[in-house]
Amino acid sequence: MELKKLHLGTVSYAGDTMDLVAGYVADIGEQVKASRRDMGTRVRDLVTTMAICHNVTPSYEDGELSYQAASPDEIAIVKFTKSVGLSLVKRDRHSLALYHEASKRTYEYEILQVFPFNSDTKRMGIVVLDKTRDELWFLQKGADTVMMSIVQHNDWLEEETSNMAREGLRTLVVARKKLKSTVYEEFKTKYQEASMSMVNRDQSMAKVISQYLEYDLELLGLTGVEDRLQKDVKSSIEVLRNAGVKIWMLTGDKVETARCVSVSAKCMLTY
Template sequence: MVALQHFAGRWYLQIIRFLLLFSNIIPISLRVNLDMGKIVYSWVIRRDSKIPGTVVRSSTIPEQLGRISYLLTDKTGTLTQNEMVFKRLHLGTVAYSLDSMDEVQSHIFSVYTQQSQDPPAQKGPTLTTKVRRTMSSRVHEAVKAIALCHNVTPVYESNGVTDQAEAEKQYEDSCRVYQASSPDEVALVQWTESVGLTLVGRDQSSMQLRTPGDQILNFTILQIFPFTYESKRMGVIVRDESTGEITFYMKGADVVMAGIVQYNDWLEEECGNMAREGLRVLVVAKKSLAEEQYQDFEARYVQAKLSVHDRSLKVATVIESLEMEMELLCLTGVEDRLQADVRPTLETLRNAGIKVWMLTGDKLETATCTAKNAHLVTRNQDIHVFRLVTNRSEAHLELNAFRRKHDCALVISGDSLEVCLKYYEYEFMELACQCPAVVCCRCTPTQKAQIVRLLQERTGKLTCAVGDGGNDVSMIQESDCGVGVEGKEGKQASLAADFSITQFKHLGRLLMVHGRNSYKRSAALSQFVIHRSLCISTMQAVFSSVFYFASVPLYQGFLIIG
């Protein structure tokens, strides 16, 4: 316009004035408008009565919920209720289910009744007595190990005051509450109470158990090795105050315990059978220690903990020296039921084009059973179980076999996943992304985060991670949208996530309703701001042209700043 005036007069001032007049064409207020809109979207999500308890911890990404292509979810506590119910006790030759727990109770009662009486006068017990006594002692050792190997603390609530238990008889059973970081351990201790061996007291150095005859058994805690997601096991060394015996108890996942316990021919088979029923399986073992043997271990253990360099490695090495040739006592099976409306929620997400991946630390059979029950895998859908591979050639053959299958869900273990990602990362991710559903079992927290990162890099699409425990934090933080479920394993995942919900079924409304509406509203708001700027600039150009390209504003006041 200055050129049409032939640069007459103080033309450089005219250029500056026209730049100011047409600055509206740049929607500089778009960022502010979008930020204000996101605050409103977050407020609407928090005020939604259909998803009570939802917390928005990041108000900058609500519209990304409507663009999710991959949903990665944990199993325990996320898809399930994380309310464990003891279902099965397996001793190798005999198994006890819920309808036969009275037999376990009778075995426990007979053992402590016999101990309280004098030794029988007869020297030659019958064969039937020997068999019964042997089975009773086996059941007793298994229940005793379960009652001692844990991190559970009994707490008594009386008159509004909560006190640590001191194994005193005046405390009533109705006032006792078990507290632990894992619901699995609470379920196991509650079961031992139901069969007659009750945990009545615990502190940092001792535990007290009550027998069916109200006798208090005192145990000194010598060492405790807490559970970690990497080791997948926990152990405790206790001393029986009445006999002075030192025993090392350990429980953990079958994949790690198989190499620790003495050789047997039923562990792997029975673990698979229980896992196929959807039960969470733990292997319980023990090892009796002589006083000299424990003193030697304690000296090496203390020296390793005082080491300056490679302390963790040295401590683990010392502990592993004790984890050898342990006696296998039993298998425990605990059931974790699905949350309400998990099936319709997953079906809704699948119909919306969102691919769901389940990443769990459970056994392959347990994860597969849960995937079927939750309808993560439809009834008419085939399942390809990726067999265990240990080297590059085996991974190549298995990938070729999987490539020939179409429209089938993939189930893979963490060990096989590590080998495939090491040698055939691109090929594996290409095939996995074509699957309607993927189940990764025995996954470590590092592997969960790695899968999220690879999905983002290979597909370029948005991912959403859902979890409830501390092992899901890395996955949640790595994803584009992290959703934490407030569960019974603390609030680590909830506090680390962008959004916090109370139940998995709320995820459907969060993504399908609020995510989609936020995305559409942000798009409409962006179009409005841009078109408004274009309209104002166009009218200003027409106005200036009509009045001989005068640099006079059409709109006065604040409207000129957009």
């Protein structure tokens, strides 16, 4: 899998324009003089959030950095942030570190909570303490169908998600919220109480997350990942079809995405 496109509402980046993203990322840490958030700031915020909000673990073999995770989508995203100059270099249960290539600086984050992705919630989130700025953040990414009701009102997300799906890209919505320490401490207490409930435990925990975290998030952007077919898949399927064997593709993606992948794989699409 490979991240092919970023969309920030007013502008998108793909192909050769990803060099612009790398240029913006190189300026992380620079003081922004403008009172409003310019495009460079928006891109840096999106890429930084992408580099933190995941369950990827870095590993080293013969001095080479590689990544491991249950989700290939997450590996594709973390590899992308590395390619534009912000690398995940350390991760354990309680902390992670990002290395900024341009400044040769390492940014440390304390992991306070992780809310893993599952097929029911269709999203994952993380609460971190940015040790450089002493700021608490709730970061989240997920499917547009659930994130639309969580992020702030906008007039572009639904349309652009559909456009990316028609291009055969798997999409994730990326958002964040800055937390006050008092709010987080209250959340932590309520969440702990819910986690010890003997009745409707999962529902109680989800309710606390929704009440304290999952509302009015700042929409940072939309990612589009290409799910590439393995070598010789097309030719193998074609041989099977020529032999009279019917092929079906089962997918949990949007119909538009499934249609594009099935055409490229020469499968029959039913839904």
